[in-house]
Amino acid sequence: MRKEVPLIITFLAGTFFIADYFIPHSGFSKMAESVNGWTIIVIAFSYILGVANVARVNLDQIQKGSKDKFYKIILLVCLFFMSIAGIVWGIQGGSVFDWFFLNVYYPMQSTMFALLAFYIASAAFRAFRIRSIQAALLAITAVLVMIGRVPVGEAIWKDFSIFSEWIMNVPQLAGKRAILIGAALGAISTGLKVIAGLERTHLGQD
């Protein structure tokens, strides 16, 4: 039963939600709604699993005296402090949690996102070398779109943004749709294989 039960559950759940798309019967929709509610609860409980894993892995490393144990201590202290602060004093505006969120977490997240600007510049410098015809097309299109999508493009040539929009709306969109269709078919195929039990690796079974 250890192999069969997960497969049966996968099959029933998969066909149920496929059927929900085609069956507008309000009773059926109510069933789907209640299952959706269970899903929300299960996902929320999985965070306990995650926190337990973080605590276990990092405590192990601290106990073993790994060379980065100082950072692991900071990680655990921050994790438990923010959790306790949120639970005890609440998360509303003006609370301790809110202060740390706006003054520590917010700038740190923005900083990480801002790294992308630097990384894209170094990646572009490295990757856009015209070594072949395809590389030339890539580099030229990237430059045209890059300049056309900022005000300086309009300052250089007033129709630059229209030309850039054409590249985005026609050749780029065509390529994107082709990849999207292929990916969607791949997703349908993988979904069918998982529902039908042909693919079991993700369940830990061959």
Added chain:
Amino acid sequence: MKVDDYLVRRGLRKFKRIRAWAFAAVIWLWQSLSVLAQESPLPQSGSTSDFRWFDTHRWNVFLALVIIFFLIIYFIEKAKQGKNLFVRRIAGLDAIEEAVGRATEMGKPILYVPGIDDMNNIQTVASMIILGNVARMVAQYDTPLIVPLRMPFVLPVAEEAVKQGYMAAGRPDAFQKDNIRFISDEQFAYAAGVNGIMLRERPAANLLLGSFFAESLVLAETGFSTGAIQVAGTANIHQLPFFVVACDYTLIGEELFAASAYLSKEPKLLGALKGSDYAKAIILLALIIGAILMSFNIDWFKNWFFVE
């Protein structure tokens, strides 16, 4: 006899388990039917309840699904009969084995990042399938495999996939549970954590396979700076350009979903891959026909694909 007693006891336990599941199924069915029975079979005046058992506005989607399913099943049956199904070479997937070999030679670990999405995303499911295959490969060479995770829900699935991979390779003792780690469910905190792993552990190969968003370039560039060979793959189209410029090999869209069939070479999976390829050929034909007809302002064909 003791053996008979043991078998009888085991049989009884199995019977009790089956009985419990059957009982649960009956309860579930009874509750479902009760919900359905509460609805009147005849629509009441002014009622907004819908009592149809099939939405006729979606029959075109249903027909398309039936055709795709038929093609997949047909080619799976063909594969089962022993027919040789050709699949073109995918450089990115061949590179995975090369990356494992390189990591083994250098004595460094392999970093496998299965994307940042949850198990409800089919890309994560596909990534777990590939992870199982990669785990089987690395187990043979005793190469450490580090799997940082963003979603806690993926943690038990990843653990099981890696464990089974090691067991399939006959190396259950080599499985290290601590190498499969939940980092953080915050996108950039996760990216920072993975960057830290890359810079500290210096993996020889980074496999970035799954659903990625803005952190893709942060991961790929940091991986590049450590000199690791990088194979990336995602069906998130907006991240493909970043992987293409920063990684050595990129699996584009459906190549990620083809990986399980490609790596395992299992006939049933190859058959399913073939089926979806034929479905794509039908869609291609429909696009050409539709484009030609629309050029002459004939729109009935296009309208057939409209979903309300």
Added chain:
Amino acid sequence: MKRLLETINSLDRRYIFLFIGLAVSLPLFFPIGIKFTVTHPVQGFYNTIEKVPNGSKILMSCDYDPGSAPELYPMTISALEQMFKKDLKVVITCLWPAGPPLVEKALAHVTPQYHKQPGIDYVNLGFKEGREVVMVSMGASIPNTFPTDYQGKPVSQIPIMQGVTNFKDVAMIVNISAGYPGTKEWVQQVQSRYQIDLVAGCTAVSAPEFYPYYQTGQLKGLLGGMKGAAEYEKLVGFKGLGTRGMDAQSISHLTVFLFILIGNLAYFALRFWKGKASR
């Protein structure tokens, strides 16, 4: 000369980082004021909200976190400005856990000048885990999905939520999103099922993915990145964070272009040099 070309060809990326840092920061201190025009998707976003009758209720979903706030926060501010100018009632939800404090910040910024009251003119329902499941659940009942607001007050006691059961009770949906769950899920799960007007704001990198939806009319308007935010600010009639970032974005794009150009010139010059030497 050859050594210089080789140095440029394999330039340490820290020099690139330095120039990008200067290109982004200097225009913020010394604005140039480069002019720009409004594109169709942004005009569509503005017009769709303008067409909503004054006093109607709008559902706004802010699905982003601080990482993408530089691009999306200006859109949120501008959208709130336009909606409050038209006296629209705004019901705000978040599908990303870090979204609600950002929404509170935006509301604190905009509401004082329009004298809007919480619970009467707007409400922040906070975050709910569940992604698409939450969207589908809201289609059945928004109060059941969000039983309390962000401050913990029961939704049944909030005046603006009276008469709001599901998507049929709001005039349209404004979605500002950074990824998943976001615009694509709103289109797939909500717009396609309930045929409600939907406009979206997203990061610049995601915008190309949503052009198909705009072309087919599933999205009535689309703001893409900081430029989209700046164009929208122009339509709403004020110069906010989006407009201020345009000069920095322009100069940094030009800098990247120059690096690509210099890199290719060095690459071709070296190839020519090596070719000549081998002959």
